[in-house]
Amino acid sequence: MNRWPRTRAALAYALLLAFTLLFVAPVLFMLVGSLKPDDLVLAEAGTLRAFFPDTISLDNYRAVFERVPFGLYLASSLIINGLIVGLGLLVNAFAGYALARLRWWGREAMLALVLAVLVIPFEAIAIPLFYQLSWIGWRDDWLVQAIPFVANPLAIFLFYSFFLGLPRELEEAARVDGAGVLRTFFVIVVPNAKPAFASVAIVLFLFHWGMYLWPLLMTTSEAVRPLPLGIANFHTLPPLQWGDIMAFGVLMVLPVLILFVVFQRWFVRGVASTGVKG
Amino acid sequence: MAEVEFEQVHKAFGGHTVIPALDLQVRDGELLVLLGPSGCGKSTLLRLLAGLEAATGGEIRIGGRAVNRLGPRERNIAMVFQNYALYPHKTVRGNLEFPLRMRGMRRGERDRRVAEAARALGLDAVLDKRPAELSGGQRQRVAMGRAIVREPDVFLMDEPLSNLDARLRVQIRAEIGALQRRIGVTTLYVTHDQVEAMTLGDRVAVMRDGVIQQIGPPAALYEHPANLFVAGFLGSPAMNLFEPAFEQRDGARWMQLGGDWIRLPEGVPQQIRYAGLRPEAFAAGEAEGEGSITLRGEVKAVESLGHERIVYLGTEDRMVEPVPDGIGTSEGLLAARLTDGPMPSLGETMTLCANAGNIHWFAEDGTAIEAVDQ
Amino acid sequence: MRDEGVVHERIRSGAPVNRPNRSPEASAAWLLMTPALAGLLLFMLLPFGLAVVLSFTNLRMGSPLPLEFVGLANYTLAFTDTGLTRALLNNLLFALVVVPVQTALGLALALLLNRQLAGRAVFRTLFFLPVVFPLSLVAVVWVLIFAPGPDGLLNAALGLLTFGGWEPRDFLNDPFWALPAVMLTSIWQGVGFQMVVLLAGLQAIPRQLYEAAAVDGASRWRQFLHVTLPGLRNPLIFVVIVTTILSFRVFDQVRIMTRGGPQDASNTVIHEMVRTAFDQGHVAMGAAMSVVFFLVILGIALVQRRLLRQRGEVS
Numbered sequence: 001m002n003r004w005p006r007t008r009a010a011l012a013y014a015l016l017l018a019f020t021l022l023f024v025a026p027v028l029f030m031l032v033g034s035l036k037p038d039d040l041v042l043a044e045a046g047t048l049r050a051f052f053p054d055t056i057s058l059d060n061y062r063a064v065f066e067r068v069p070f071g072l073y074l075a076s077s078l079i080i081n082g083l084i085v086g087l088g089l090l091v092n093a094f095a096g097y098a099l100a101r102l103r104w105w106g107r108e109a110m111l112a113l114v115l116a117v118l119v120i121p122f123e124a125i126a127i128p129l130f131y132q133l134s135w136i137g138w139r140d141d142w143l144v145q146a147i148p149f150v151a152n153p154l155a156i157f158l159f160y161s162f163f164l165g166l167p168r169e170l171e172e173a174a175r176v177d178g179a180g181v182l183r184t185f186f187v188i189v190v191p192n193a194k195p196a197f198a199s200v201a202i203v204l205f206l207f208h209w210g211m212y213l214w215p216l217l218m219t220t221s222e223a224v225r226p227l228p229l230g231i232a233n234f235h236t237l238p239p240l241q242w243g244d245i246m247a248f249g250v251l252m253v254l255p256v257l258i259l260f261v262v263f264q265r266w267f268v269r270g271v272a273s274t275g276v277k278g
Numbered sequence: 279m280a281e282v283e284f285e286q287v288h289k290a291f292g293g294h295t296v297i298p299a300l301d302l303q304v305r306d307g308e309l310l311v312l313l314g315p316s317g318c319g320k321s322t323l324l325r326l327l328a329g330l331e332a333a334t335g336g337e338i339r340i341g342g343r344a345v346n347r348l349g350p351r352e353r354n355i356a357m358v359f360q361n362y363a364l365y366p367h368k369t370v371r372g373n374l375e376f377p378l379r380m381r382g383m384r385r386g387e388r389d390r391r392v393a394e395a396a397r398a399l400g401l402d403a404v405l406d407k408r409p410a411e412l413s414g415g416q417r418q419r420v421a422m423g424r425a426i427v428r429e430p431d432v433f434l435m436d437e438p439l440s441n442l443d444a445r446l447r448v449q450i451r452a453e454i455g456a457l458q459r460r461i462g463v464t465t466l467y468v469t470h471d472q473v474e475a476m477t478l479g480d481r482v483a484v485m486r487d488g489v490i491q492q493i494g495p496p497a498a499l500y501e502h503p504a505n506l507f508v509a510g511f512l513g514s515p516a517m518n519l520f521e522p523a524f525e526q527r528d529g530a531r532w533m534q535l536g537g538d539w540i541r542l543p544e545g546v547p548q549q550i551r552y553a554g555l556r557p558e559a560f561a562a563g564e565a566e567g568e569g570s571i572t573l574r575g576e577v578k579a580v581e582s583l584g585h586e587r588i589v590y591l592g593t594e595d596r597m598v599e600p601v602p603d604g605i606g607t608s609e610g611l612l613a614a615r616l617t618d619g620p621m622p623s624l625g626e627t628m629t630l631c632a633n634a635g636n637i638h639w640f641a642e643d644g645t646a647i648e649a650v651d652q
Numbered sequence: 653m654r655d656e657g658v659v660h661e662r663i664r665s666g667a668p669v670n671r672p673n674r675s676p677e678a679s680a681a682w683l684l685m686t687p688a689l690a691g692l693l694l695f696m697l698l699p700f701g702l703a704v705v706l707s708f709t710n711l712r713m714g715s716p717l718p719l720e721f722v723g724l725a726n727y728t729l730a731f732t733d734t735g736l737t738r739a740l741l742n743n744l745l746f747a748l749v750v751v752p753v754q755t756a757l758g759l760a761l762a763l764l765l766n767r768q769l770a771g772r773a774v775f776r777t778l779f780f781l782p783v784v785f786p787l788s789l790v791a792v793v794w795v796l797i798f799a800p801g802p803d804g805l806l807n808a809a810l811g812l813l814t815f816g817g818w819e820p821r822d823f824l825n826d827p828f829w830a831l832p833a834v835m836l837t838s839i840w841q842g843v844g845f846q847m848v849v850l851l852a853g854l855q856a857i858p859r860q861l862y863e864a865a866a867v868d869g870a871s872r873w874r875q876f877l878h879v880t881l882p883g884l885r886n887p888l889i890f891v892v893i894v895t896t897i898l899s900f901r902v903f904d905q906v907r908i909m910t911r912g913g914p915q916d917a918s919n920t921v922i923h924e925m926v927r928t929a930f931d932q933g934h935v936a937m938g939a940a941m942s943v944v945f946f947l948v949i950l951g952i953a954l955v956q957r958r959l960l961r962q963r964g965e966v967s
Contacts (some may be wrong), residue, residue, distance in 0.1 A: 012764055016775050019761065026840065029805060030793045041796070055804055063623075082517050095688035104681035110689065117696045119953045123901055123922045124946040127929045127938045128702035129695060151691020169363035175350040176357045177424070178380030181680035191367040210786025212904045213922075217930065228788035232908055235792050242796055249789045256784045264777060267784070268848050416720055 025051070033246035034060050041242035060247035067244060068237070069222055070251060073230035076142060078255075081208055082227055083146035088204045091150050095161025097185055103172065114160075118153040124211065130217045139218050145226065149208060155200045162196035163189065163248055199270035202263065206270075209256055227252045280341030280431040280464055281306045282327065288335030289322055291486075292401055296322050297488035299336065304432075307467040307652045309458050311479035313472060315511070320468045324434050327466065329353050335463070340431055356425035357434040361441060364409035370396075370420050371405045377428045395423040398457070407578070415446045420453070426461065432467040439474060449478060469618050473632035476500070487602075506644035507600040509554050515588060515613035517554045519639065521596045524550070535595060536573035543569065546639065547647050552598060552605070554638035557588065562619035565631035573630045577622045578611050589614045589622055593629070605644055700946075706939035713933030726940035735916045736941055739924040740948075746920070747899035754839045755888070756894055758846025762864070763880075766854040776851070780844035789842060791908035794837040798823040798909075830910045830918040837905050842898070846891045853887030854880070856876060886960065893956040900948055921945050 028051055031043045035056045064070050098104070099111050130149065138144050170192065174184040190197075212228040219225050227234075231248050260267055289297040297319045299339060305451035312320040325331040329350035329477045337344050345353050356377070374395055378388045396402050399419040409417055418438065425433055438454070446629040455478050458465050466588045469475055475482045476496040483493040484507070503509035504532050509517045523534040531542040535553065565572040575591030590611035599608040614630050622628050641646045710722050730736045759781055765772055782790065797805045800822035807820040823829040857879065865875045903922040906912055912919035912927065920937075921941065929938025 009769075012769065015760075016764055019764075020775065021779050023840070026790075026797060027781065029797065033796070068843055075665065091687040091691065095683035098684040099683040102677050102681035102684070104678035106685075107681070110685055113689075113692065113697075116701075117692050119950055120696055120700055120946065121874040121897070121901055121949050123903065123925070124942045124949070125696060125703060127925065127942055128706055129699035130705070131935065132702060148691070148695035151688040151695065153696075155690065157689060167361065167363065169359045169361055170365060172328075172350075173357065173359060173363035173365075173424075174376070174380075175330065177326055177377035177428075178351045178353060180349070181677055182683075183380070186499060187683075188365060192675070194366075206784060210788060210904070212786075212788045212907070213926065216907075217926075228786050228904075231792055232788050235795070235908065245792060246796075248795060250966060252789055253785055256786075256844055260781075260784050268776070268780065 005168035015205070017073075018207040026034045029248050030246045032157055033243060036060075036242035036243055038241040041246065057241045060241075060243040061251070063241070063244045064247045064251060068230060068234055068248070070225055070230065070248065073225060073227045074251070074255075076145075076224050077209065077226040077228075079142050080211075082151050082207055083142070084208050085201050085204045088152055088155055091195065092152055092155035092200065093159045093190070093193070094185075095151075095156045097163050097189060099156070100160045100163035101168075102181065110159075114153045115157050118157060126213060126217060133218070140220050140224060142224055144213075144218050145215055148214075149204075149211075152204065155204060158194075158203070159196055159201050162193060180245060195266075195269070198263070198266040202267050205259070206256075206267075282338040282432055282464060284323070284327075284336065284465070285339070286321045286336040287323075287326065287333050287338060289319075289326060289331065290334050295488070297326075298606060300488065300490060301495070302483065305462055306502060307462045307464055308434040308480040309467060311475040311482045312466060312468045312485055313475040313482050313511075314470065314485035316470055316484045316544040319484045320470075321436055322488075323485075324357075324436055324466055324468050327353075327432070328355055328357050328434055330639070353432075354428075354430050355432045355434055357427055358421045358425050358436065358438045360407075360437040362421040364420055364424075366409055366513060367416075369406050369408055370412070370423075373409070373420055374401075374405075374423050374427055375423060381428070384428070391427045395427045398426070399423045406545050411550055415450060418442060418446075418450055419453075420575060422457070426457070426463075429461075430463065433463050435465065435467045437469055438467075439469075439471070454478065472514065476512075484511060486511075502646065502648070503638065504646050505617065506552060506554075506598075506605055506640050506646075509638055509640070510600045511645070513556060515615070516599075517556050518612050519598045519640075520553045520555075521551065521598050521607075522553055535571055537594060538572060540571050540634065549641045549644045550639045550647055552640040552644070554640065555636060556586060556638075557613045557633055559632045559636040560614035560616065560630045561632070562616055562629070563631055564629055569634045570631050571634055573612065573632070574627055575612055575630075577624055577626050577628050580622060580624070582621070586615055587621070589616060589628065591628060600644070677723060679930060683778040703939045703946075706936050707943050709936045711723075711936040711939075713930075713935055715933070722936075726937050727944070730937055730940050730944065734937065734941075735919050735924045735930060736944070738916045738922065739912075739921045740803060740918045740944075742831060742918065743900045743902065743920050745831065746838075746902060747896050749832075749844075750835050750839055750899055752896045754843050754846055755892055757839070757843050758891065759850055759884075759888075761843070762850035762854055762887070765769055765851055776847075779847055782841045783844040783848075787904040790841045791905045794833070794840075794905075795824065795909055798833050802827070824910050825914055827914050827917040831916060834902070834909055834918050835906050837909065838898075838902065842895065846895070849887050849891050850884060853884045857883035889956065893952060893959075896952050897949055900945065900952075906914050921948075924952045 032053050035058070036053050037055065037057065038060070040053075040055075047180055050272065095110075095114070099114070101109060113218060133139055133144060133148075148218050170188055174188040175181075210228055211226065214231065215226050215229050216232075219229065231245065231252055234245055234248050282302075284302040286367055287297060287300045287302075287371045288295070300323065304321075311466050312323060314320045315567065322331060326333050327340075327345075329345065329348060331499040333346055335346075338346055339585075340355070349414060349636065368376065370394060374392045375388050381392075393402075395407055399422060401416065401419055404412060404416060412420065418441075421438065429583075435454075439450055442450060451474060467478060481494055482496050482499055484499065486507050492499055492508045499508060503512065503517075506519060510519060510630050520535060525532045525534070525539070531546065531548075532539045533542055533553065534540070534625060560573075564610075573591075573593060573595070575593035577589060578592050579590040581590075590613055593612050595612070597608040597610055597612065598605050599610060603617060641647055698902045707726055708721050708723060710717060710720055710725075746933075750771065760761065765776055765779075769775075799805065800820070802808060802811060802820045806823070807818065810818040811820065821829065821835045848857070861879045861883070862875055866878050870878065900923060902920045902922075903926070906918055906920050906923045907926075910918040922945065925938050926942040928934050928941060
C-alpha cells in the first residue's frame, strides 16, 4: 500500500479528475447559468460558454425575489426544518435512551414497534395521513409539515445504538452520586453523545430539506410552502426563464452547502452512520 | 458512618439465580473485602447495596435503615468503579464536585470540600484538567476523591486497582488502606486479587456461586480455611490437596501418602477424606521422627524467585482441586516453597518432608475438620 | 425527583420493602418514551392502518356515492385498469439498472479514495456534494441539461464526443430515453452516499489483513477478492438494499422531469399513486397502491434481514 508506482498514481488521478468533471459540471452549469442573462442560458448550453460566461450579472437573483416570494419559501423551509430537527433530537433521543438504558415493562414491545415502523416508507402512508389530518381540519400551515416527522424510527434507532455503546458506568456513577434518571440523561449522557446528536441532526435535516411530496399534498398557500415546492412552481411559472430558476436553485442549496462546508465531517459521518448498523 | 446488613438477600437475573440467600454483617468503620473468582456474585452484591440492581428478595440495611426500595441517590453511599467512570466532559474539579452539586450543597462549602479532598489526594495541580489528560494513577485518585468528598455512610469499591500497573497498584493499595483507616468509613471492597484482600481487609469474605464460604480476618482465613474452596483459593501457589487412601489397623488410623503408610495421631477425626498441605509446609530431605511424613516425586518445574524457590513435583499421590460442582481430580503438580537446600534439576527425584501437624483435614463435602490438639 | 419522595412515604407507611423498587425508573422511561410513541402511533401506525382499511372501500374525493366496502376490487383493478403494472415494471427496471451501476461506481470511487492521496478530502467533498442537493433542485437542473435540440448541454456534449455523429433528441419526451434520463439524474445525486458508506467500510478493514495477504503472496486482485469484498459485505448489503428501496420510492424527479410520461414510459409506483389519489381523486385506489408498495418494501427489508442474519450465524 505504502509504495505504489507512479503510473498507478497518475491513472488514479486521471480517473478522479474525470469523475470530478462529471460531478461538478451540473453544479457549475447551475452556478454559471444563474449569473447569465436568461436567454443565454439555454442558447449557450451547448457551448463552452455554458461554463465560462463572458458576462456576469446578478439580475437573475434580483428576479428571484421579485417574481416569487423567495424569502417566504426560505423562511418556511427554515422554520419547518428547525422544528423537525430541534424537536426530533429531543423526542428521539429521549426514546432511544429509554429503550437502550432504562428497565421498564414495555421496553421490549416498544423496541419491536420502533423496528417495525422503520420499514414503513413515508410514501405508503402519505395518502391516509393526508386524509386523517384533513378530516380534523389540520392542513396548510408550518406545523403540519413538521410535527408528523418529529418522531422518526431511524433517529430513535441511531440514538438507541449509540447509547448502547456508551459505558454504562458513567450513568451508574451519576446515579450513585445522587442524580435522578432525567438529570443523569441531561448532565451526563447528552454531553457525551454529541456525535450522535450531530449525526441525527444532519440525517434529519438532509431528509427533510428537500421534502417535496408532503408539502405538495398539504399546502395551498404560498406563505407556508417550502423551497422545493417553490422551485417546482417556479419551473412551471411562465415565462420560463432558466437564469432565474438557476439563481433560485443556488439560493436554495446555499444554506445546505454552508452547513455542509462547516460540518463536513459530521455530514459524512452522519450519512455513513446510517449504514453502520445495517 | 454505618453498619451494613444483608439478611437473606436473594438475586436472580431472569430465571438465573446469582445469589441464593445471603447473610452478611459489615461492622461500622471496617474494611470488608469481598473476594472470589469472577462470576461469584461479589460485584452483584456491591451493586445491590449501591441500588444499581434491585434485590429479588431479602432485606438490605444501612445503619439500621432498610434501603431495598431506595434509589442509589437516597442511600448515601459512594462508589469507585473498576474503570473509574470519570465524567469525560468535566474537569477534575467538575468530577469532584458533582456529587456535592447533586445534593444541592452551597458553593462555598463545595469549594472547601473539593479543595480538602484534592489536597488529601495530591490532586491540587490537576484540578482544571480533564480525565483524558491524567495518568492512570491520577484518574484512580480522582475516582477516590469523588467518593470521599461527600462523606458517605458507606464506600463501595469495585476492583479499583485492576486497571493499574503492578508498581502503582502496590502504592495506591497502601494509600487506600491509609485513607480508609483515617476517615473510618465502612467500606466494601470487591476484588479477585488475594494479595489485595490479605493486605487491605480488616476482614475478608470469600465468595463462591453467590454464597459466602468463610468470613474472618485474613490470617484466620489463611490458617484455618473453612473448606476446600477457601483453602485452594487463598495462597499462591495454592494449597496442595490430596485424596489419600485410609486404613484402620492396629487400633489406629493410617493414611497412605507419598507411598508410605503414615499412622495418624489420635486427635484426627474419623470422617476425613482429603488432606491439604501448604507449599511452605515442606522442607527438603527425609522426614525425621514421629509425626513427619515423606513425599517423593520427579521435579517437573522450578521457579526461582531469588530468596525462595518453588518446586513442582509429579507424584504418585492422587491430588484434587475445587471445581464448579464440588471437588475434582487435579492434573496439577505438588508445589513446595523451599528456602534452602541444593537447587534441584529437572527430572531428578526429590524427597520432601512435612510435619503432619501442618496438615489441613477436610471431610467428604469439603468442609474443614479441625484436628484436636494433643 | 419528586416521585422519589413518594417512595419515602411508602416505606414509612409500612409497604413491603423486599419488593424491588423500579417505579421511578419505569415512570421516567414512560415519560421519555411517550412523545416519540405518540408520534409513531398517530403519524405512522394509524395512517398505515387507515391505508389498509381505505383500500377496501370505494372512497373518492368529492364523490356523492355512499362509502362502502368493495373487497379486493381496488387491488384487482389497480393491476388491470391503472398504470400500476407498468409503473412497477419501471421501478423494477430502474432498480435493475441503478442499483448495480450506482454501487459499482460508488465502490470504484471509494477504492480510488481509500489511499494516501493528495487532495483526497477535496475529491471526497466534490463527489459527496450532490447528496446534499434537494432532489427537486437536481431534477430542475437536469431538465435543463437534457434540453432538446443541438444546443442542449447533453446533446451538445454527446455531439462533441462523437464528432457530430450524435443525433440530438428530446430525452425527456422520448419514450425510450425518459426513464434512463431519470435514472442518470438519480445516480448522479445518489452515488456519493454509496461512496461514503463504502469508504467507511473500507477503512474499517484492518490493515494487518492486507499485510498478511501480501505476505502470503496474494496479488492485488486476490487481496481485493479475499480481503476487501468479504470485509465490505455488510456495507455492500446495506447500500444495495437502501438503493433498491429508494428505487421503488422514486417520485420527485419523475414528477418534475417527466410527469411519468411520455405514455407512462417513466411512470413509477409512487407517482401513479399520487396521480390516482390526488390528480384523479380516487383515494381508495391510491390506498390500495400504497399497500402494494408497502408489501414490496417489506419484501426487500426481509431479504436484507435474512442476508445480515446469515452473516451473524457464520461469525
